[in-house]
Amino acid sequence: MARKTASRSGNAGDTPDLLSVDREGLRPLAERMRPRALDEMVGQRRLLAPGSALRRAVESGRVHSMILWGPPGCGKTTLALLLARYAxxxxxxxxxxxxxxxxVRQVLAEAAHRFAEGRRTVLFVDEVHRFNKTQQDAFLPHIERGTIIFVGATTENPSFELNSALLSRCRVHVMEAVSPEDVRVTLRRALEDAERGLGAQQVSAGDDLLLQIATAADGDVRRALTLLEIAAELAQDEGGEVTPATLAQVLADRTRRFDKGGEQFYDQISALHKSVRSSNPDSALYWFARMLDGGCDPHYLARRLTRMAVEDIGLADPRALQMAVDAWDTYDRLGSPEGDLALAQVVIYLASTAKSNAAYAAFNQAKADVAEYGTQEVPLHLRNAPTKLMKQLGYAQGYQYDHDADGGVALDQTGFPDAMGERVYYQPVARGLEIKLGEKLQRLRALREQARGEGVDGE
Known part of the structure; x- marks a missing residue:
């Protein structure tokens, strides 16, 4: 078990046991109920399953430096405490x-002093992703020498937020949000535990109400215990029973887990975009509602929906772009919540209509050719000749005015620089309006090839 490092001091007349009880009562329920052994932890079955690599390392006391990546309240701090206890x-x-x-330097110096005395230190760094590169680098030599067992906790993707030098010295362990059923187990334990929990208060609550609290906590055990503690306080005025009416007060105006600038934000907008692309209006509408519920700026969503109309619907249904712009304008005029419905309608339409990325792909190919061929001269026949000198230099010579040509198209006239030759970027898909566009362009391209081969105007 872990070495006791904390000390307690008091006046000569203090009763240590009474002081301990009083101080324990001042701590939040979530802190009092923190697991003291691996078997008390709920969730994380994959990571801490019997026989798993991490569990064997912890139970043997041979722990390594690591990064714990997971959502709030999933047990990162608790696991770090248990690492120190077992080691x-x-x-x-x-x-x-x-x-x-x-x-940071002071804590590291103290750890070095303890290391020289033969004692190890588990250094837990909460929200390590908020340290800049210089601050993160300060830990590196101490991790290498074994001065500290480094445990960094983050809610953000370490690949993006932590520098490669720190990542190379630590193992990344992914922790998951705790399921409502597992959270309910913790809540029941807290209600029945007379030493650390609410057992001495004789508070009662049905499993269905505990499950409501667990669900409202959104995978956060700490948050669930806090909600239970509030419910227990209110229940004291109702004979010690947590009722549906009590719970309704506790859970009023609760918010879901959402980080407007973190990975969760980008995961959800990715889910919305891919649901639209997959022609699934139901899942698209769900993710749209999730992001609004989490506090996402509707203007950001309007911009992303407009992008989807261009990138994924394109010319298969040109109406989609206009609808997206109109909905954006409607939101600007109405605001929330009325304007939200205009954006929701666009979500449904974009997901339901024909899809094509042909224009998107064609544009990317054209940009690639621009980068490859550099600054090519505009062919003389495509240049204007407003002056006599320009006419003498051959500007506009050979240009055929398409409206005067048979069928309205001068088929043997190229539009590309001579060094490039003819190119084909736009390949319409067989969906929506692009069916007709594809048929027309296929016919014109065949006629152009025939005209260039025969040297005639398409006859």
Missing amino acids: DADFRAISAVLSGLPE
């Missing part, structure tokens, strides 16, 4: 939000 190491914690480089 019989000192535990120190700092927060990247509250700590600067001087404090």
Whole structure:
């Protein structure tokens, strides 16, 4: 078990046991119910399953430096505490939000001193992704020497937020949001535990109400215990029973988990975009509602929907772009919540209508040719000749006015620089309006090839 490093002091007349009880009562329920052994942790069955690599390492006390990546309340801090307990190491914690480089250096110096005395230190760095590169680099030599067992916790993708040097020295363990059923187990345990939980208060709650709290906590065990603690306080006035009416007060105006600038944000907009592309209006509407519910700026969603109309619907249904722009304008005029419906309608339409990325792909090919061929001269026949000199230089010579040609198209006239020859970028798909566009262009391209081969105007 972990070495006890904390000390307690008081006046001569203090009763230590009474002080301990009083202080314990001041701690939040979520802190009091923090698991003291791996078997008490809920969720994380994949990561901490019996016989798993991490569990064997922890139980043997041979822990390694690591990054714990997962949503809030999934047990990152608890796991770090258990690492120190099983490894019989000192535990120190700092927060990247509250700590600067001087404090980091002080903590590392203390760890080095303990290391020289033969004691190990588990250094837990909460929200490590908020440290800049210089601050992250400060840990590297201490990790390499074994001065500290580094445990960084982050809610953001380490691949993007942590520098490669730190990642190369740590194993990344992915932790998952805890399921409502597992959270309910923790809530029941807290209700029945007389030592650390609410058992001494004799508060009761049905499993269905506990499941409501667990669901509302959205995978966050700490949040669930906080909600239960509030419900228990209200229940004291109702004979100690948590009722549906009590719970309705506790869960009013709750919010779902959403980070407007983090990976979760980009995961959800990706889900919305791909649902539209997959012609699934139901899932598209769900992710749209999720993002609005999480506080996403509707103007951002309007911009992304307009992009989808261009990128994924394109010329298969040109109406989609106009509808997206109109909905954006409608939202600007109405605001929320009325304007939200205009955007929702566009979500449904974009997901339901014909899809084509032909214009998107054609544009990318044209850009690639621009980069490859550089600054090519405009063919003389395509240049204007407003002056006598320009006419003498051959500007506009040989140009055929398409409206005067048979069928309205001068078939043997190229539109590309001579060094490139004819190119074909736009390949319409056989969906929506592009069926007709494809048929027309296929006919014209065949006639152009015939005209260039025969040297005639398409006859």
